[in-house]
Amino acid sequence: MAKHKSQEKSGNQPDNEKTKNLHSHIADASGEFMTTDHGVRINDDQNSLKAGERAATLLEDFILREKITHFDHERIPERIVHARGSGAHGVFKLYNSLSTFTKAHFLNDTSVETPVFVRFSTVAGSKGSTDLARDVRGFAVKFYTQQGNFDLVGNNMPVFFIQDAMKFPDLIHAVKPEPDHEMPQAASAHDTFWDFISLMPESAHMIMWAMSDRAIPRSLRMMEGFGVHTFRLINEKGEGCFVKFHWKPLLGVHSVAWDEAQKISGKDPDFHRRDLWEAIESGAFPEWELGVQLIPEADEFKFEFDLLDPTKLIPEELVPVQRIGKMTLNRNPDNFFAETEQVAFHVGHIVPGIDFSNDPLLQGRLFSYTDTQLIRLGGPNFHEIPINRPVVPVHNNQRDGFMRQTINKGKTSYGPNSLGNNDPQQAKARDGGFTSYQERIDAKKVRARSNSFFDHFSQATLFFNSQSEPEKNHIKDAFSFELGKLKTVAIRERMLGILTMIDKKLAEEVALALGLPSPKGPQQPINHSIPADAKQADFEPIVLKSTLKESPALSMSNTVKNTIKTRKIAFLAADGLEADSLDTVKKALLAEGAVVEIIAAKLGEVKASDGTGFPVDQSFLTAASVLYDAVYVVGGTAEVLKGEANAIHFVNEAFKHCKAIAVDQQATKFIAATYLSGKLPKDASDETILNEGIVMEADPARLAKQFIKAIAQHRFWEREKPRKVPA
Template sequence: MSQTPITTASGIPVADNQNSLTAGPRGPVLLQDFHLIEKLQHFNRERIPERVVHAKGSGAYGTFTVTHDISKFTKAKLFAAVGKQTETFVRFSTVGGERGSADTERDPRGFAVRFYTEEGNWDLVGNNTPMFFIKDGIKFPDFIHTQKRDPQTNLKSPTMMFDFWSKTPESLHQVTMLFSDRGTPDGYRHMDGFGSHTFSLVNAAGERVYVKWHLKTKQGIRNLSAADAVRLAGSDPDHAQRDLYNAIANGDFPQWEVKLQVATDAQLAAWEQRTGWNPFDLTKVWPHADFPLIPVGVLELNRNPVNYHAEVEQAALSPANIVPGMGYSPDKMLQARLFAYHDAQLYRVGTNHQQLPVNAPRCPFHHQQRDGAMAVGAGGAEQNYAATEAAGSNPQGMGHGEPALALNGGAGRYDGRGKEDDYTQAGNLFRLLPEQEKLNLFENIAGPLSQVSDEIIQRQLGHFDKADAAYGAGVRAALKARGRNVD
């Protein structure tokens, strides 16, 4: 079978791709061998900076199909009719590990969905858990540093992790989920996804409701035991990538039911008055008994990327990407992510990353962004500025058209520590676990916790006790079995 002739990146035919141009058969090599120079130069630049978080990931394309009418909540066109389909791209990931780390590490999993709608890209960038460790983005760099490597030893550090968690009681809800069986899902197909944050929807009448997005796996929840997760980390560190790719390649297309929790301002105010929980606090969930799940549609993944780097590594998603009929919320963590995600992609991929095929909208678009590195869609001869008439602006009557969001209180730095309930929901989650999963939780926590100082252990045990006395007692017993005296 004949091969396509090799050329340089500029299309110039290459006479010999196996032998450098040299002065005589023994060399030295001549600088004029541009093909050699170009190959080495490109090779030196083949890696873009990996993501600070979510570095190890997998991706696939698919479709979202509307199965239920939610037009009373939103004017977003992708939900306009039952049966309507929208092309999607999904990127799954671990959070704390480097790009070469194992898929089976105990870690939350990123679950980011891009919907290529006729009104622009909507990115639902969430996790496989409905809550998170912190509620304010100012703590995010500190938290992630504790999940990375010790600056002296360059090793993962249980001391760093539990020192932070034990001084951050709002983390207990997510810590409980992380060290439960769901902390090591069996691949990406067998886990749920969540938008996690509170978002909002706006209907054609300009009425706003607040929502939480849920993606429920139709493959069933399946988790790995701690022992199997460790074994696979050594024998098949790409277990989740392999499972997802092979399933799609074999026509076994994974699906998730997309659902919503919906609440009005008045309902959330009444709920907060009754429970004391801030509905925009990312460390909390909305109980289903209070806010039932409403079916919306089905997400199916049915096409693998052709090139991992171009379509998965360079995929640049951001929760700031919403379409008309959608909005944000006062969630402090969400507000930080609205800035941080896009900014990270500007640094990592480049100022024109939205021109790459995986990131480009599928609908017509027009803006005045010009120039910068790799500006392949630079706008041609079109005007590169927007003028404002002396009489004032002239809105197009399009776009998000959100109603005004009422603000409350003076600008300041508010510390709710000691005033907010960080234990009840963590205790509720613990009490939901079957007995064997509680035992697994105790063992999973005791492993790394047994490696830290007595001071940190006692501080962390105090949080377990406040969530549920049996929670603290179980971890104490597991620590004693490992030789730590925690009386």
Template sequence: MSNSKDEQLEHYKAYDEGKLLTTNEGLKVTDDEFTLKAGVRGPTLIEDFYFRQKMTHFDHERIPERVVHARGFAAHGHFKVYESLARYTKAKFLCDPSITTPVFTRFSTVAGSKGSADTVRDVRGFATKFYTEEGNYDLVGNNMPVFFIQDGIKFPDFIHAVKPEPHNEMPQASSAHDTFWDFVANNQETAHMIMWVMSERALPRSFRMMEGFGVHTFRLINEQGEAHFVKFHWKPLLGRQSQIWKEYQKVAGYDPDFHRRDLWENIEMGNVVEYELGLQIIPESEEFKFSFDILDATKLWPEEDVPVQIVGRLTLNRNVDNVFAETEQVAFHVGNVVPGIDFTNDPLLQGRLFSYTDTQLIRLGGPNFHELPINRSVCPFHNNFRDGFGRQTINVGQVSYNSNSLFNHTPRPATLSEGGYEHYQEKVEGRVIKARADSFKDHFSQATMFWNSMSNIEKQQIKDAFTFELSKVKSKSVQQQVITMFANVSSELVEYVSERIGITYVDKQKQAPEKQNTKASPALSVDQSPKSARTRKVAIVISDTVLSSQLQPVLDALNKEMVQYRFVGERLGNVLDQEGGEWMIQDTFFNTDPCLFDGLIIAGGLEHPQLIKPFILETYQQYKPLASLQQYEEILTQLQIADQPGVIQASSAGKKTGSKFVEAIAQQRFWNRTL
């Protein structure tokens, strides 16, 4: 069934090239330049039905954007499990390695509007729709494994707080304002998630280089009716890689579509985007063995305590044909499950089960959004749902109810042996009450664990992030509340931040060393995770002084490791080098910037030092790798950066210049430079 979704979508595609212009009804149109008028200078006539149809359609082209995750980009692909997981689940797509399941994955930011920039400090959505033979399964997650709140009833409050403030509709796509931090300080369950949002995890290098998480605790159920608790992970094969805040801000100006462009271009070039699916599994018998509640969405399961089992691979290899028809109209729902996957009593998950359907009804115009091509399941569906806006199915016959004799009591419920879905039969006892379990009340242990897990560089970035965000908060009271709150996480953190935002902080609750929380989880650090140079992008400065004999071996090394490159110079167009080679300058110093690249190679351009020097220095100050071919090394000496880490000179590297530069690209940043 690997091609069934593609074949289904093909049925709905319209190919307009080379065709005659028609109305929606197929009437051929003879003129699309002028409206029908009473005389050449007279009024437009109401009987111009084509004009009315064209303008009416235009006036109704927009649909409400998503309340959250409005800015997104998506791609098609497929998923395969490595080996059967039948010991845990009866979901067929997870039990048969021979099955290739079509998927559609959408990445997004959370807080900003559809027109905001990609590179903002924010959580990223990571939602995957599996078109399985048993129905659509949606794994709706984020690039962070925890969330801001514990109960779904608080979700509207959280979103209201992080969105632009209602009195002036500012700031856009930013959490650096009073209402957000006021919410944080007065809802201390946010502590753990805030540490993630203030870290590198909120600044991914690309969608292709960030993790994904299902966030909630779900259940897997096998054929024997045995259940296991599970958390879902997506692990990028390119490794986890991030950018830095100042770089992010510049990228938003130079290319607000940076992340979507990266995804689109790589797939167009044939660079498939791959993630491995990982599962953390806890037997039901061990539900209460941990120091935290495994149903609490503000907590993660430390990978050192509950290892991640890698079970399959997601491959994205085809871009959409139409962003509106596919990316905008796709409707994800955490409640779209298949036999073998079920919910738990996570109170945040329970709230999401309601809100997803509710929001699609208004956004997509009615109850038939499941019939849109991108949402339509690859398996047939039969029920007595009828009518409503946008109905596409033509149901034949007089019966639309159960039970009935006219259709021999069909469509009838399926038995379990026929693949019918049955919820896990969990015994639940208790009084009907609005309350929170005591096991949900520890808000700071895992926030502290996250802090303890960071490298010194990552800790500094978190300090600077808090400083930037709180410096934008106008209320001194809110600033003080936040400082007091995060004193429960790290004295080092709040001492640094309070000094820089002008808040008096006295640590009155310093714990004795033997009572301090020292638990760490190395898996949480981005800086300490494996990285790859594959598909990274570098700038190569060239001019007519470049030597092919020096540059080509470097390019060969880049090509071998699939490192992308673009030639940058003073003006666009071809240049001939000193040895007769011809090169195409694709970008200039005026339309691009080092923030858009992962490194720089100097292979020319010294005749314009006023242009190339700022380019070199900014790359250096962003801690990115640089390399220089031998005849251009003098500029590194002039700038006093020749002997710094991550600066590679052909005079010493020789034939290994290219390979050493690739190694430096994989390392990503050289934090030990002298600036």
């Protein structure tokens, strides 16, 4: 007897009423035209409708609004993106007034401390995912100013994957777990993501950042933040200038190794969240300086790239970052849900003196954020949740709705009115009323992008050329890992073609790691962000050779390396240790602001040779080298620790991950059992230590001094490639 078609699909399981009822709802898009939710065929799903190629996005774009509205409401109650976050309260204090450029009060008055709430987050993963996923990190700051709330909603990378908000749902659909089996969680190493990226050359610059060490920060306190978009500042005279916002961490910009990140995910998936919380609780308040790049309107078109293109940055060599103030996070939330989870950021929350540009990604976000909060936080009154309330009174004619908390007095809720003295009244500009920047616009309605948006590769190349050799190796390894996870070889090959446009040697090395032939060039057509009825040749990427060959500011190797504040140092200890060795080094590290934890075979106490007891903070069962920044093998412990397999692994792994290691001269027997044997520096000069990151010294005071210098360097990546350690 012949099988029914439904039985063939379901592994010979008999058909049932549930399956029959679902048949009419099954949609197969194979060979079909794209339509709206109401069946209207779509001519262009790549570009939003604008009043000119570089002009504002139009509200009448029903296709954009339908697409983003549907996307915004796909998940409840968790955020669709940036679901896993950590928050903290703090203050912002201005160094120098920007009154020449903006009338925003909090950027004018240096005597004012502006309260802030900051939320850091990963992007792709769910609330329960790991902190250490390879991912962009959200960096959102809510300023509670005396003119209302200003939200600077950014990331830890200065550019983005796409140029137009129309593509945002596609990007996130691609990076999220694949819909047929909901895997993998919080990871971009799968077919759908790279399928999308390999078809979108505009993503080339951002994907280089995502494959760099910026995607696996050591700490939320040790990463930069960027406003991503180009905004405008407006002064009292109504004059405007363009601005890019930066956050510069005073602890420097540091990362972990990819192997280390994967192990931390297993040992402590809350690693970043815990690190931020503990730092604030201990009084080691995280600090960032706010920087601005200011561009006069007259210079809008003087660069080799378009200021309105969110896949581009302004190299600091062309426009220096002026540091204008400092943000300090000094208080943890009292309730995670009420504050960190319910905080609602919105790129459209601006104050007089700050305005938007016509960046098409920014324009789409202006619609999306409000729409998202309506479903996530229960309705239009999400601004009344305590964490979202401004510090100034709110008066308008909005009324009622879910969860309304304000009790409005009076008869009128409309304007103009004569029954209520026409209150609340509109504020004139001189009274601090918000006025939009007056800009002449092109009146032609188009779905298109400016030709100036079609250079997709020059800044990707600039970024790669600016990296140190270890950073370049990490990028190569990241591409090899991610593309090696793909099941579809054709996607690997197409992505390798894209890499040839960035750096041919990089493409060849990744191809070799994947066992594929060296790519000759990208597949054609390369650009898929074009209208359905346009000529392909008109939208091919422009290949520019940037006059700027390198930008040192783009490399983490040039970051601050003069402090060990809040660095966690593991002291490997055992009975019989030398008390002076432990005490001297510990006091020196604590004096520099480091955190010291004693690790031993079991909890309780370890006894020094003179009988002094030292409390153990962690045992080898719960501690791991990946959770620490450096390791010190305490003197007098060699005989015991050389028989402790976990201690040997601890040091081997720290060596593999290029961390600073200090060894008391008396611990040589222990070192002989590790991979450090034969790799100790021949001399104890400062130059040797800063090159190798390994300190071996008999005098505890001298050892401590040298160890502090080594820890401040963060990592010694140069020893990574020639000395692979099977830890």
